[in-house]
Amino acid sequence: xxxxxxxxxSDRLTxxxxxxxxxxxxxxxxxxxxxxxxxxxxxxIYASELSKEKSCQVYLKYEGANPTGSFKxxxxxxxxxxxAESGSQTVxxxxxGNTSASAAAYAAKAGMTCAVLIPEGYIALGKLAQALVYxxxxxxxxxxxxxxxxxxxxxxxxxxxxxxxxxxxxxxxxGQKTGAFEIVDxxxxxxxxxxxxxxxxxxxxxxxxxxxxxFNAGISSGLPKMMGxxxxxxxxxxxxHVVENPDTVATAIRIxxxxxxxxxxxxxxxxxxxxxxxxxxxxxxxxxxxxxRESVFCEPASAASVAGLLRTDIPKGSTVVCVLTxxxxxxxxxxISQITVPDAVDATYEAISKELGV
Ligand code: F0G
Numbered sequence: 001x002x003x004x005x006x007x008x009x010s011d012r013l014t015x016x017x018x019x020x021x022x023x024x025x026x027x028x029x030x031x032x033x034x035x036x037x038x039x040x041x042x043x044x045i046y047a048s049e050l051s052k053e054k055s056c057q058v059y060l061k062y063e064g065a066n067p068t069g070s071f072k073x074x075x076x077x078x079x080x081x082x083x084a085e086s087g088s089q090t091v092x093x094x095x096x097g098n099t100s101a102s103a104a105a106y107a108a109k110a111g112m113t114c115a116v117l118i119p120e121g122y123i124a125l126g127k128l129a130q131a132l133v134y135x136x137x138x139x140x141x142x143x144x145x146x147x148x149x150x151x152x153x154x155x156x157x158x159x160x161x162x163x164x165x166x167x168x169x170x171x172x173x174x175g176q177k178t179g180a181f182e183i184v185d186x187x188x189x190x191x192x193x194x195x196x197x198x199x200x201x202x203x204x205x206x207x208x209x210x211x212x213x214x215f216n217a218g219i220s221s222g223l224p225k226m227m228g229x230x231x232x233x234x235x236x237x238x239x240x241h242v243v244e245n246p247d248t249v250a251t252a253i254r255i256x257x258x259x260x261x262x263x264x265x266x267x268x269x270x271x272x273x274x275x276x277x278x279x280x281x282x283x284x285x286x287x288x289x290x291x292x293r294e295s296v297f298c299e300p301a302s303a304a305s306v307a308g309l310l311r312t313d314i315p316k317g318s319t320v321v322c323v324l325t326x327x328x329x330x331x332x333x334x335x336i337s338q339i340t341v342p343d344a345v346d347a348t349y350e351a352i353s354k355e356l357g358v
Contacts, residue, residue, distance in 0.1 A: 006033075015041045018074050018178040019081060025181065025213055026078065026174055035080045035110045039066050039073035040178055044186040044321070049293040054309065055316040059191070060296055061183055064327030068130060070299075071179060071203060071325045072102035078175030079165040080106040088163040089113060092155055094148030095166075096199065096252045097127030098326055103165050104134035115162075117141050117148035122251045124299065124331035144246065146257045149200075167202025168259050176203055180210025183321050190215075190222045192318040197304035197325055198228040198237065198275060199253035201260035207323070208267035224321070226273035228264055229308035231301075235277035237264055249280045249334060252301035252326065278307040286310060288338060290324070297328030297335075 003009070015021065017036030019028055028034070042065040050058040063071035080103075083091055090113040093103045100116035100123075107114035116131055120140040131138050141148050149166060156164035167173060184190055190211065196204050204226060214220040230238055231248030236256055243256035258264065268275045278286075287303035289310075290296045302324040309322055328335060345351050 013038075017077055018175060019077055022178045022181055025177075027171070028078075028081065031085060032081050033084045033110075034077070035084055035106055036077050037067035037073065037105065037109060039077055040182060042066060042182070044183065045294070045296060047294050047296075047322075049289075050306065050309065050322075054314065054320070056314060056318045056320050058309070058320045058322065059187070060290075060294065060306075061179065061321055061323045062296060062298070063179070063323060063325050064298055064302070064330075068098075068102045068105045069126070069327035069330055070098040070102065071176065071323070072098045073106070074178050075167065075172030075175040075202070075206070076102040076106045076165065078171040079163075079169050080110050080112070082171045083112065083163040083165070084110050086163070090115065090162045091165045092116070092152055092162045093165045094118075094145060094152040095123075096145050096254060097123040097131075097330070098252060099166065100136065100138070101127045101130035101134070104131045104136035107136070108134050113137070115139065117152060119144045119148060119254075122254055124251055125333055126327075126330040145200075145255050146246075149259065166259065167200055167205075173202060173206045173209060176206030177210030177213065179203075179323065180207045181214060184211070184214050184220045187319065187321075189319065190220045191224045191321040193227055193273075193314055193320045194224040195227045195229070195305040195309045195320065195322040197250075197253055197301050197323070198230045198264055199234075199255045199258065199301065201228075201237070201258040201264035203323070203325065204228045204267050205260045205263035208263075208271065223271055226267045226271040227308055227312065228268065228273070228275040229304045230275070230277045231283065231304060232277040232279045237261060237275050238277045248283075250283055250299075250301035250304060251331070252299060253304065274312070276308060276312070278304050278311065282307040282311065284338060287334075291328065296324060298324040299326040299328055299330045300334050302326050
């Protein structure tokens with residue numbers, strides 16, 4: 001029998017990626033060629049220091065542990081698999097960085113061409129490096145994410161040759177909702193509160209959809225309050241109007257006109273939750289707290305969820321999940337800006353023991 005080189009020789013892989021693991025909840029069938037990098041099954045880390053701080057049980061869903069270092073991989077495995085099913089050869093996206101890295105990786109895996117539009121000067125170095133090394137055609141535009149997304153929408157509308165893989169592609173939301181399934185599976189219950197950063201608002205939309213689907217299927221017996229946080233300089237949903245020139249240290253969520261705005265508001269309203277903003281100083285304080293006290297290194301945008309938790313009153317004893325959307329190494333410039341790089345020391349035993357004081 002001929003060997004199928006698209007499939008592993010062993011059927012003993014314990015985790016097959018989110019599409020296979022949650023197949024019955026996803027719009028795939030036997031005709032869908034599943035393009036996976038083994039995404040999902042990310043750690044749900046008990047945060048002992050935050051738990052003490054808030055007198056709650058706080059868990060961190062660490063999405064930085066996905067193959068390209070962010071939650072985008074959950075949606076991208078679906079979007080690229082469905083693009084492959086439809087015969088698409090080229091995918092395109094606008095991105096603040098993580099979507100482009102993920103799209104580039106999954107497109108390369110599928111043998112597709114990937115084009116990405118990113119805002120010049122406002123994308124973290126790790127993400128730019130990833131998109132380029134995975135082999136995407138990267139176009140830096142003299143404009144922001146919102147302008148890039150507008151162009152990508154037009155490309156999608158005017159050409160049937162390209163598939164848009166931003167979260168306006170419904171398959172992205174389908175894949176990303178598996179994050180909610182994993183949280184419920186991992187905790188054995190629904191959290192009381194779900195804290196999450198909000199940029200283009202696809203992820204809050206996806207988590208809420210996932211929680212509702214598990215509830216409706218009778219797998220879980222409740223729903224969390226959805227607590228979304230934007231950066232204060234990029235907080236259109238909080239302000240109730242488009243922000244023309246969004247600004248924040250958390251470049252991943254530097255977005256002034258979110259595509260899934262209405263869905264984010266619906267998630268907040270239906271769940272009895274909140275969409276609020278956090279200052280850059282609070283984001284950076286949470287970022288440092290997470291690394292130094294919880295040993296979890298995330299990127300600045302991710303820390304917006306924890307910054308939100310730190311500023312919000314919630315009942316003692318609540319079960320809380322904060323989603324940490326991306327890995328800290330994505331944005332080395334912000335990391336370096338938050339610390340003092342030590343001077344070099346002589347390469348001698350004496351110099352080092354003096355430095356250590358031993
Ligand atoms: N956190 C990180 C690390 C992100 O990269 C993003 C979005 C978000 C949070 C917000 O998620 O947009 O679903 O509300 N990044 C997109 C990108 C916009 O292009 O990589 P959202």
